[in-house]
Amino acid sequence: MNTATTLCDIVCTLGEGPTYDAATDTVYWFDILGRKLLERPFPDGPTLVHDLPMMASALFRVDAGRQLMWTETGFHFRDRATGMLTLHTPVEADNAATRSNDARAHPSGSIWAGTMGKKAEKHAGAIYWFREGEVRRLFPDISIPNSICFSPDGTTGYFADTAKNILFRVACDPLTGLPTGAPQVLLDHRGKSGGIDGSVCDADGVIWNARWGSSRVDAYAPDGRHLRSIPVPASQSSCPVFVGSDFSRLAVTTACEGMDDAARRADPGAGRLYLLDVEVKGRAEPDVLV
DSSP states (O other): OOOEEEEEOOOOTBEEEEEEETTTTEEEEEETTTTEEEEEESSSSOOEEEEOSSOEEEEEEOSSSEEEEEETTEEEEEETTTOOEEEEEESSTTOTTEEEEEEEEOTTSOEEEEEEETTOOTTOEEEEEEETTEEEEEEEEESSEEEEEEOTTSSEEEEEETTTTEEEEEEBOTTTOOBOSOOEEEEEOTTSSSEEEEEEEOTTOOEEEEEETTTEEEEEOTTSOEEEEEEOSSSEEEEEEEESTTSOEEEEEEEOTTOOHHHHHHOTTTTOEEEEEEEOOOOOOOOOOO
């Protein structure tokens, strides 16, 4: 059986949005509800915890000194050296009922980014396309946007509404990341245990998906065939990320959101960051165009 080691034992209420910067060998991830950004050298080193003035859920590399952060009010530049945030492009900034959730960069340098209700209200969110300051709403009426990722050649995008428990695929323009067709159902998990949460797509097009509530990460072929499952020592696994200089390892965030004392005792690993005992053909996240 595969095992996992703890990369960071700091407990996040809602650990999410992990990303890896190969240039600095650093893993970043968020505690969305705790309004924190966590930063840790890979594989060893002290974890820095940055308090944030708002909820945030995804981080992208712009260049050596700048990052772009996806937050409840839109996209903010982040100075990597100082942590200073500067609003770049507002998105739903006038809607206090929503926050940011899953997001990922397309190989072209554009971004798909999702919003949702702070109480997971039905159809309160959407998925947006962003590039060079331009924002377009792609998919409205989303309850819990997740699993945003892309095939290596950029011709296919994936996303899920965890509330529906359906993973969709959609044809994309590889030069822009904009959809060129209507979403099609790839996985229909309605009525099945565990929610389709965050995903990454490796160099072979395999989709690695964290299954919320099921203590695992599942691997799917591009045609939707289930390939394998990797155990995670926490029930609420939320999002995987490729880590290491060759992107051959898989780390995963977890959460303890909504757990009472009894549930926490039964799930003592909840909220930590884990390194899974599996080798993958991962790939780097592209720099984004701002």
